[in-house]
Amino acid sequence: MLASIIASGLAAGAIYALVGVTYNTMFSTSRVMSFTAGQLAMLGGVFGSLFTLKMGLPAIVGFALTLVCCAVIGIITEFVAVRPVLKNLDQHLYVLSTLALALMIQQVAAIKWGTEPQPFPRLVGFGSGVFDERFWLPVVACAVTIVGLEVLYRRTLVGRAFLAIAEDNFAARALGLPERNLRIASYALAGIVGGIAGFSGGQLLLAFFANGALLNFYGFVPVALGGLGNNRGAIAGGLALGLFQQAANFLVGGIFSSVAVFTLFIVVLLAAPQGLFGAATARRV
């Protein structure tokens, strides 16, 4: 049983962690938490199933197309729901605008794709039992994504520009960084990360329109645990959340695992509002 808990826990945790990274990627350049993060992951599963199963494309082509579609959705988020409300960030209108867009995405998926969970094909056909690919695929995807992001942020000029904008938007603009284009790029990147989460987790979560709202919440918990904008915190928080949830699932049953997660979320927010790894923000008088 321990093996199943660890296998399914790490798999689910990796998906939550990737959704958390999706939140963070959008947050870093715009200071906006977007409700479309979970929807992007949902779309990763839906598009993946559509391209590989319904249209019968090879897995690699389906994967690439899925990422392109998710990146486009990410860019649309930036144009429709983020840019118009950035001027008055302190009014938190982005909560509403991104929620509206997320609802639209979800509703279109429900109507065009259907409200029943639909299967996601096996991609590699390697491994069985606790080493089934539906367990190890999300973990590998998560690891590759993290390494990729680290290389991007630390080794490339564009990545450093992202960091500069995340660190100090005004100073970065004063240096002449193309803030708007970088923001669009980061939303495309967030779309790709979300797409990877959904595609790699497709066999575990199936292609289901309601995954969006679920992943919105379960993907946000690691962000709350790790602190806003902290990718390492999100990964650690996501994996811990997955293991915690699956342990609760196996030990006390399905009902109470969700209660346990919710309780954990509330307790952490009350005890450490800035997240376990986050820094406190200064006062605003």
Place this chain on the structure above:
Amino acid sequence: MAMMTATSAPKEARPASLAWARLAPFLGILLAAVVLPFVSNDYWVLIGTRMAIYWVLVSGLNLVVGFAGHLAIGYVALLTLGAYTTSVLVAGNVMPPLPVFAALPVAAIVGAIFGVVVGLPALRLRTFYFAMSTLGFATIVTQIALAWQSVTGGGIGIAGPEFPHPFDTATGFYALCTGFAALTTWISANVGHSRFGRALIALRDAEVAAESAGISKQALLIAIFLLAGACAGVAGGLFASLQTYITPDAFTFDLSVLFFIAILIGGRGSILGPLLGTIILTILPEVAAPLAAWSTFLYAVLLLLIVLVMPGGIAALLDVRNRRPLAANRAILPRPSALADIMRGRSGGKTLRLRGIALSFGNVRAIDGLDLDVAPGQIHGLIGPNGSGKTTTLNVISGYYAAKAGTMTLGDAALPPGRPALRATCGIARTFQTPRVIGEASVLENVMIGGTVDGRASFAEAMLSLPRSRRDEHALTAKARALLGVVGLDVVSEVRADRLQHSELRFVEIARALMLDPDMLLLDEPAAGLSNDEIARLAELIRAIAARGTGVLLVEHHADLIFDICDEVTVLNLGRTLAAGTPAEIRVHREVVSAYLGG
């Protein structure tokens, strides 16, 4: 107190007609609701019932979303809880069956408790976290309803409660729901128009100013979450009865979206707007039947349009009065002499004493061992170059920063460090360098915020509009009107504060601070942005305030104003006292002249 009611008596005529104008739309809707069963068929009565039930929930939620500005997007979970609680208790799945009218209050209590649980993150964190916790709660409640089969019937569901005669017919049940809707409208309007409702809006739009007015965020939000949760619980019980049979599928997230968007379409801080919003959104899918499947999509589009194009919602559309242009050549003409009628004169008074106050930000010593005495009835100027610690000193006194060392006392009472919401009850009021007012509230309401701690009625009394609460309102309104007269803004008292000029906002803040009848008044650059005429009037006003026995600590860059009106002046430099004395001494102090005054 008697004096104040006397001064406001001649103005009674206008507010009375205003009250009727405010009430008329509600009476119209109530009349339409009463007439509906007689002029239509059972189908529309059913729609009307649903509308009424939704409004029972939305009227409570409106205080959370519209007034307090907390984005609760998952309130369908509390509806679900209320529905299952009522159904399970009436069916007798876990204990002997209860009559439905006994089960309904239990549902209200369960709803209230979980309303607070879900709201806990909102006590410390804003917006997205609270939105997420309500969303998370909505997902788990549905999962539990599905999985806990022995109680909830799982996916098969459970029969909804049946109401006894005469509420067992379509019309009878409609009448019951409409009754509940009218009741919650009344209650939410009472809260919304009381000092608690204004305090909620203040916390939403000007949290810092709300704290300095002594508004306790935690207590207030918990009260609101209890009320909104109870409304949702009752709505759930009624909803279960309307459905006759409930399964987890009946409580889709779409419902949550409907509740939430009805409020935003209606407009924040309004009762009528969200009521109209609820009516419109309930009817919309009925009149556009082919689009029923797309209703959530339409709601979402509406939400996006509202946010991007019309943030004020229906309420802003209906607010005709605030579209009339204001007189362009209006001037602020304070009447300080009227202060005598409003503020009690005091002899003795309390001295503010700071001893050895120190505060660092990182390695920067913002205040470095500061001693300061402000005597009652005196105007004490605090000047110095930028970054010398003037505003920081004010923030330490008013509790926004906790000093790392030193003591503060007012009179005999020690001021607890870092507790801004306790300052108002100590008798300390302040204004801010950038005016912090509630743009969407009227000038009068903004001033009334300052007197929040003077209210005697409890939240429950305000909810039911009991005599003590009504007396509070009369007293606060009269005092605020009188103070607006004192600072010379009585002509704009009904205008939305965000339409005022910067200089007028400075005087609004002073009026708000005077609502406390403070022992100590802290003014942070009150003359910044004022014309020379206005500065002269401000000087006269400050003198009149001090003459009533209030100590005034004045941070200012206008050297003329400081030397003109201050009794004592302290000059700060790099967080330390550079010099202290009378204006005449300071004016010729060699170091002050070289460090700050120049020349």
